[in-house]
Amino acid sequence: MRTEAETPLILARRDGAITRITLNRPRAINALNREMFIGLEAALLAAFSDGSAGVLLDGAGERGFCGGGDIKELSGGSGREILAIEYRVDHLIATAPIPVVGFMDGVTMGGGIGLTGHAAHRVVTERSRLAMPEARIGIAPDVGGHLLLARAPGRLGELLAITAGEMTGGDAIALGFADRFVPSDRLEALGAALAAGEEPGSACSRFAEPAPESALAAARAWWDPIAEAALGAGHAPASEDPVGAAQRLVRVLEHRAADSEAVARAAAVVRTMCPTSLPVTLAQIDRTRRLALGVAEVLADDLRVLGRLAARPDFAEGVRAQVIDKDRNPAWSPARLEDVDHAEVAAILAPALTAHEPPLVLR
Numbered sequence: 001m002r003t004e005a006e007t008p009l010i011l012a013r014r015d016g017a018i019t020r021i022t023l024n025r026p027r028a029i030n031a032l033n034r035e036m037f038i039g040l041e042a043a044l045l046a047a048f049s050d051g052s053a054g055v056l057l058d059g060a061g062e063r064g065f066c067g068g069g070d071i072k073e074l075s076g077g078s079g080r081e082i083l084a085i086e087y088r089v090d091h092l093i094a095t096a097p098i099p100v101v102g103f104m105d106g107v108t109m110g111g112g113i114g115l116t117g118h119a120a121h122r123v124v125t126e127r128s129r130l131a132m133p134e135a136r137i138g139i140a141p142d143v144g145g146h147l148l149l150a151r152a153p154g155r156l157g158e159l160l161a162i163t164a165g166e167m168t169g170g171d172a173i174a175l176g177f178a179d180r181f182v183p184s185d186r187l188e189a190l191g192a193a194l195a196a197g198e199e200p201g202s203a204c205s206r207f208a209e210p211a212p213e214s215a216l217a218a219a220r221a222w223w224d225p226i227a228e229a230a231l232g233a234g235h236a237p238a239s240e241d242p243v244g245a246a247q248r249l250v251r252v253l254e255h256r257a258a259d260s261e262a263v264a265r266a267a268a269v270v271r272t273m274c275p276t277s278l279p280v281t282l283a284q285i286d287r288t289r290r291l292a293l294g295v296a297e298v299l300a301d302d303l304r305v306l307g308r309l310a311a312r313p314d315f316a317e318g319v320r321a322q323v324i325d326k327d328r329n330p331a332w333s334p335a336r337l338e339d340v341d342h343a344e345v346a347a348i349l350a351p352a353l354t355a356h357e358p359p360l361v362l363r
Contacts, residue, residue: 010039011060012046016195018054019047026061032111033070034078037085040115044092045363054099054200056191057115064107064129066115071137075319080307083142084360086111087299090143091362094118094295099200104128104172105184114143117177118295121204124169125184126212130177133164135277137318138332139309140284142302150289151176154220155227161281162249163269167216174214180204181211222263226252231282238286242279242349243342249282250337274314274330275337279345280305296362303360308348 011022021043023030047055059065074082093100093115102116104124109131116122124130132141132149141149141161149157152175159165160175172178182190186207193203230249231238238245250270257264270278284305288298309315314332321330334340353359 012043017197029067066112068110128169138314170212171216174217180208238282242283246279
């Protein structure tokens with residue numbers, strides 16, 4: 001049996017009119033590492049220049065397109081360098097001169113959303129499970145995810161981010177993370193149509209069917225009033241008072257926990273997230289929304305902020321608890337949102353790069 005080290009982690013090949021790029025690390029739900037980002041960048045640049053009419057992104061295996069970045073590797077000493085390569089790839093997809101079609105079949109989280117969430121045509125299935133779960137491991141949503149979260153209806157972006165919530169295919173379309181719902185048993189035929197030269201938008205529409213109803217969209221009925229009470233008019237924007245905004249939001253959420261099981265569940269889940277991640281996440285979403293930032297600006301923000309969060313002990317602890325020991329019981333520092341240091345959060349979010357923080361260089 002061939003080992004992972006001997007197997008190409010990115011499979012890129014010409015398939016008729018298109019280039020098909022497959023993440024090929026199925027035992028790890030195609031978790032993205034440095035080698036894969038370098039391979040993706042090379043494959044995309046080749047496709048842009050070789051006459052391909054489009055690019056199809058998919059993942060090997062039955063479990064999903066991509067479970068996210070390889071956080072064990074990212075928690076090592078070269079995390080910022082890896083993030084810079086990853087964000088270059090995300091930007092290439094977002095600004096591609098030819099249509100990119102992303103199949104978000106199965107698990108598609110974190111870095112997987114970075115690859116597909118900014119594509120021209122974003123396909124989900126009945127097996128899709130999407131999430132931006134970074135607050136659970138001591139960092140914050142990145143890969144341009146704040147752009148998608150900020151554009152979600154109402155305040156659903158904040159709900160997803162601070163609870164590390166999952167989306168179904170129907171949820172993903174309702175919240176603007178995807179465009180077409182295609183049953184998984186039609187993906188092969190859709191790929192063949194793309195290879196045959198059918199225009200991607202037309203092909204995706206032809207194989208699509210109406211998306212299932214979104215339960216998450218219905219959560220606006222109880223969530224938006226809570227979020228508006230804590231983050232809306234009458235309060236400083238979250239990007240100006242991030243710790244205060246996060247503390248208000250949790251207070252209101254817990255005060256209304258008796259309203260319904262959904263509110264109580266959200267209140268309990270938020271308390272399990274990294275306390276420092278919460279204000280940083282709310283500030284990033286608010287900044288992106290209020291300033292109407294584009295994908296390049298959001299990715300530059302991500303590199304600055306994630307580089308700083310990844311250097312904190314909470315990231316290593318989150319990786320330990322979720323991936324290494326898998327006890328799901330991280331010892332955050334500080335342990336409570338009420339004890340988060342305003343000055344530390346301000347330093348994490350500070351817009352000026354330090355001498356040791358090179359800017360994001362995009363192609």
